[in-house]
Amino acid sequence: MEHYDYLVVGAGLFGATFAYEAKKRGKKCLVIDKRDHIAGNIYTEKISDINVHKYGAHIFHTSDKAIWDYVNQFADFNNYVNSPIAAYKDETYNLPFNMNTFSRMWNIRTPEEAKEIIEKQRREALAELCKKSGKSPEEFEAENLEEQALSLAGKDVYEKLIKGYTEKQWGRPCTELPAFIIKRLPFRFTYDNNYFNDRYQGIPEGGYTQIIEKMLSGIEVKTEEDFFHVVGRDEPLPKKGAGQKEEEFPDDELVINPHGGVLSDGTTILFDSILFTGQIDQYYDYLFGPLQYRSVRFETEELDTDNYQGNAVVNYTEKEVPFTRIIEHKHFEYGKQPTTIISREYSSEWKPGDEPYYPVNNDENNALYAKYESLAMKEDDVLFGGRLGLYKYYDMDKDISAALELVRKEFGE
Numbered sequence: 001m002e003h004y005d006y007l008v009v010g011a012g013l014f015g016a017t018f019a020y021e022a023k024k025r026g027k028k029c030l031v032i033d034k035r036d037h038i039a040g041n042i043y044t045e046k047i048s049d050i051n052v053h054k055y056g057a058h059i060f061h062t063s064d065k066a067i068w069d070y071v072n073q074f075a076d077f078n079n080y081v082n083s084p085i086a087a088y089k090d091e092t093y094n095l096p097f098n099m100n101t102f103s104r105m106w107n108i109r110t111p112e113e114a115k116e117i118i119e120k121q122r123r124e125a126l127a128e129l130c131k132k133s134g135k136s137p138e139e140f141e142a143e144n145l146e147e148q149a150l151s152l153a154g155k156d157v158y159e160k161l162i163k164g165y166t167e168k169q170w171g172r173p174c175t176e177l178p179a180f181i182i183k184r185l186p187f188r189f190t191y192d193n194n195y196f197n198d199r200y201q202g203i204p205e206g207g208y209t210q211i212i213e214k215m216l217s218g219i220e221v222k223t224e225e226d227f228f229h230v231v232g233r234d235e236p237l238p239k240k241g242a243g244q245k246e247e248e249f250p251d252d253e254l255v256i257n258p259h260g261g262v263l264s265d266g267t268t269i270l271f272d273s274i275l276f277t278g279q280i281d282q283y284y285d286y287l288f289g290p291l292q293y294r295s296v297r298f299e300t301e302e303l304d305t306d307n308y309q310g311n312a313v314v315n316y317t318e319k320e321v322p323f324t325r326i327i328e329h330k331h332f333e334y335g336k337q338p339t340t341i342i343s344r345e346y347s348s349e350w351k352p353g354d355e356p357y358y359p360v361n362n363d364e365n366n367a368l369y370a371k372y373e374s375l376a377m378k379e380d381d382v383l384f385g386g387r388l389g390l391y392k393y394y395d396m397d398k399d400i401s402a403a404l405e406l407v408r409k410e411f412g413e
């Protein structure tokens, strides 16, 4: 019977960072993942010599030097700078909204001209919205995302670059989406197509999976091992006795639910603590009902051309095109391969069985999460982490940072 200090559920970035740090502190971990591979959503797979981002485009960006140095231990990062393109009907624009976007949209050159047009369109939109609602511009408060975006960006930017894309992303008309989704619009009055404002940015040369491989090196990992199959709360759990040496487990307390389980190959395991990086609502058997997520479906194909769209990321901003983006993976690493691999991304409502990608952090779901969190806080030896365990959208840098924070707390540092 194997004994571990930690059973880490989820071999994604959070679980792997925790296991790596725990091992450094002399702890024995078993990492399990229900998928047939490690690395969670940052998994990249080499196909025709191209590193394919299997769960969506991942660009590492951070302003935190310590996190940048930390992740650079596990890979060499290239100097990729994310500069997405927006395709609207037969028009092509640079993102984020900057002077290249405005000059293409209105055939102008200076920031002053751009500001003037935006201001004029904002005033016109606001006047129209005020007329409709019978409020003065001072009293006006956007009631939905459409009103918010129109009053911040004006008609052209909203209709060509925001409306269709946002409606596809959320599966609902902008008039039915809350205004708070867009707090402000990042207009840039310089000719700068760098999407992120962060100090450090890049793609690991050779893909992301190697980072997790290195983190988990020397740690026992079992894939295709679903926590709920191996350690179901209602399943009979191993009792102290059968094949177990007294000196190994002097404390009876260790051998109670949920501290033991049987793996799918029949091995019985015992562990002191769990780090769970799966869905917190699933952990509690949806006791208060399921949390909502948005999901994404990827349609990936290899094309017999060396360069399909000339950029890693192209957003399709019109409603009539059913997908939101096309990713051409080779461009993340400046690939020169003879063929190319593209993924069309379709945004969808999540239902049980789908891959949960984005938590829907509205008031209703946040209140539901708070109920699960209050159960989690009462647990002695069960830790929750990662984007699913904490029901929070985390970029990779924030995910690592949260894992390191948990390590410090757990080890009293």
Ligand SMILES: Cc1cc2nc3c(=O)[nH]c(=O)nc-3n(C[C@H](O)[C@H](O)[C@H](O)COP(=O)(O)OP(=O)(O)OC[C@H]3O[C@@H](n4cnc5c(N)ncnc54)[C@H](O)[C@@H]3O)c2cc1C
Pocket (backbone or CB within 6 Å): 009, 010, 011, 012, 013, 014, 015, 032, 033, 034, 035, 038, 039, 040, 041, 042, 055, 056, 057, 058, 059, 060, 061, 225, 226, 227, 228, 277, 278, 279, 296, 357, 358, 385, 386, 387, 388, 394, 395, 396, 397, 399
């Ligand atoms: C489409 C998309 C694009 C993104 N792009 C970026 C980007 O450009 N830049 C950036 O910084 N971040 C990006 N992110 C965020 C990034 O993916 C996350 O920060 C990171 O993957 C979080 O890692 P994690 O370990 O918390 O979760 P995950 O990667 O989801 O890992 C959790 C693991 O737990 C496993 N698991 C769950 N339940 C169970 C169970 N019951 N039993 C066993 N195993 C289980 C899952 O299979 C999974 O492997 C993006 C996210 C998405 C969805």
